[in-house]
Amino acid sequence: MPPTAGLYQFGPFQLDPREHRLLREGVEVSLQLKAFEILCLLVENAGRLIKKEDLLERI
Amino acid sequence: MEENNFNKNVSLLRKALGESATGQTYIETVPRVGYRFVAAVSEIGSRLVAPAEESGSAASTPRQKIQFCVTGDGVRLAYSSAGSGYPLVKAANWLNYLDYEWDSPIWKHWLRELTKNNRLIRYDERGNGLSQWDVKEMSLDLWVQDLETVVEAAGLDRFVLLGMSQGGAVAITYAIRHPERVSHLVLVGAFSRGLTARGTEQQMAGRRALQTLVRLDWGRNNPDFKSMFTKFYIPQNSTPEQHQWFNDLQRISASPENAARIMTLIDEISIRHLLPLVSVPTIVFHGDRDRVLPAEEGRILAAEIPGARFVPLNTGNHILLAEEPAWRVFLEELGAFLGWQNNQAGPAV
Numbered sequence: 104m105p106p107t108a109g110l111y112q113f114g115p116f117q118l119d120p121r122e123h124r125l126l127r128e129g130v131e132v133s134l135q136l137k138a139f140e141i142l143c144l145l146v147e148n149a150g151r152l153i154k155k156e157d158l159l160e161r162i
Numbered sequence: 163m164e165e166n167n168f169n170k171n172v173s174l175l176r177k178a179l180g181e182s183a184t185g186q187t188y189i190e191t192v193p194r195v196g197y198r199f200v201a202a203v204s205e206i207g208s209r210l211v212a213p214a215e216e217s218g219s220a221a222s223t224p225r226q227k228i229q230f231c232v233t234g235d236g237v238r239l240a241y242s243s244a245g246s247g248y249p250l251v252k253a254a255n256w257l258n259y260l261d262y263e264w265d266s267p268i269w270k271h272w273l274r275e276l277t278k279n280n281r282l283i284r285y286d287e288r289g290n291g292l293s294q295w296d297v298k299e300m301s302l303d304l305w306v307q308d309l310e311t312v313v314e315a316a317g318l319d320r321f322v323l324l325g326m327s328q329g330g331a332v333a334i335t336y337a338i339r340h341p342e343r344v345s346h347l348v349l350v351g352a353f354s355r356g357l358t359a360r361g362t363e364q365q366m367a368g369r370r371a372l373q374t375l376v377r378l379d380w381g382r383n384n385p386d387f388k389s390m391f392t393k394f395y396i397p398q399n400s401t402p403e404q405h406q407w408f409n410d411l412q413r414i415s416a417s418p419e420n421a422a423r424i425m426t427l428i429d430e431i432s433i434r435h436l437l438p439l440v441s442v443p444t445i446v447f448h449g450d451r452d453r454v455l456p457a458e459e460g461r462i463l464a465a466e467i468p469g470a471r472f473v474p475l476n477t478g479n480h481i482l483l484a485e486e487p488a489w490r491v492f493l494e495e496l497g498a499f500l501g502w503q504n505n506q507a508g509p510a511v
Contacts, residue, residue, distance in 0.1 A: 109205040114186060115403075116179070117206065125178070128403075129265070134178045137163065138171040145189060145199035154196040155168075162163045162171075 231315035240292035245277030253329035254287035271484035
């Protein structure tokens with residue numbers, strides 16, 4: 104599955120980047136768009152250090 | 163994006179993930195360089211689903227069916243039925259909410275386990291949860307009548323009766339009135355003497371102050387006050403999430419006035435003299451460091467109910483949580499008492 108199509112699980116959370124949804128144990132967590140985009144970038148690159156300047160550029 | 167704005171969004175994100183509330187770090191900041199997502203991430207299927215819908219858990223977490231019935235004095239009660247097998251009725255306890263409890267980390271494991279071998283019937287007692295809040299009368303006798311009404315509405319002849327906390331006093335009274343209906347009596351963190359009958363003058367003064375605070379503050383979203391309650395009920399190894407659910411459960415389950423009324427009635431319970439009249443097979447569970455009801459209250463029940471078994475639980479929690487070893491002990495002992503290995507056939511009495 105290509106990373107952009109994936110759904111992600113971490114701890115009690117499930118993340119759907121395409122649908123812009125974040126669930127905590129099945130319950131919707133509301134998150135502003137920009138914060139959500141940051142989360143998606145970090146999760147899709149989990150474990151990798153992302154430079155702040157790259158994040159600023161992409162969000 | 164502006165750097166200030168970006169920092170603000172990262173901080174919002176950390177808050178949404180509950181980093182400071184849970185102590186779990188998801189996003190590591192590498193100073194002057196950038197960020198790294200440090201929690202373990204796995205890719206899952208193609209559609210987001212609530213945990214209850216995931217494969218495997220659907221079979222073990224049945225749906226509950228909520229219905230209503232009306233008591234002899236005209237109070238509307240909500241009751242629910244879930245699972246199949248020999249019926250197990252849970253008497254109401256300190257603040258219930260049928261719907262909200264179903265997925266809560268405080269009650270979910272209870273509901274899942276108790277529906278594995280039995281049809282579980284629960285209800286919200288008068289004045290709280292989905293039942294009628296605006297009620298004229300409340301008393302131990304009426305709580306027993308609430309239970310009688312639910313048993314009739316659900317069409318039950320004979321069943322296991324579970325009483326937790328003050329639900330224990332309701333269950334004991336019911337079992338004495340209807341011994342032919344109760345095949346097994348299960349008491350958990352229960353008592354026969356409310357604070358009025360067992361407390362010191364100092365404890366009573368503290369309790370009166372607490373009742374005043376409940377009347378004043380219950381609905382005012384005072385986190386200190388609510389977390390104080392929670393720390394009494396589940397002080398041991400509980401997560402911030404469990405605390406939040408317990409806090410919310412109290413806030414949404416009853417009005418301040420009803421909560422204070424129920425509290426007063428709980429304190430006035432005094433049924434120790436009835437204990438020798440219980441004639442059904444009984445098992446008594448009690449946490450040895452229970453902060454809500456001292457372990458002595460469980461020992462009194464087991465000592466004075468003829469033939470009762472006592473199972474001390476190594477816990478400080480009034481409501482057992484899924485992760486603690488005492489929960490496993492509880493399930494094993496309860497399963498042995500109810501003959502769960504012979505499920506569906508109904509317990510041998």
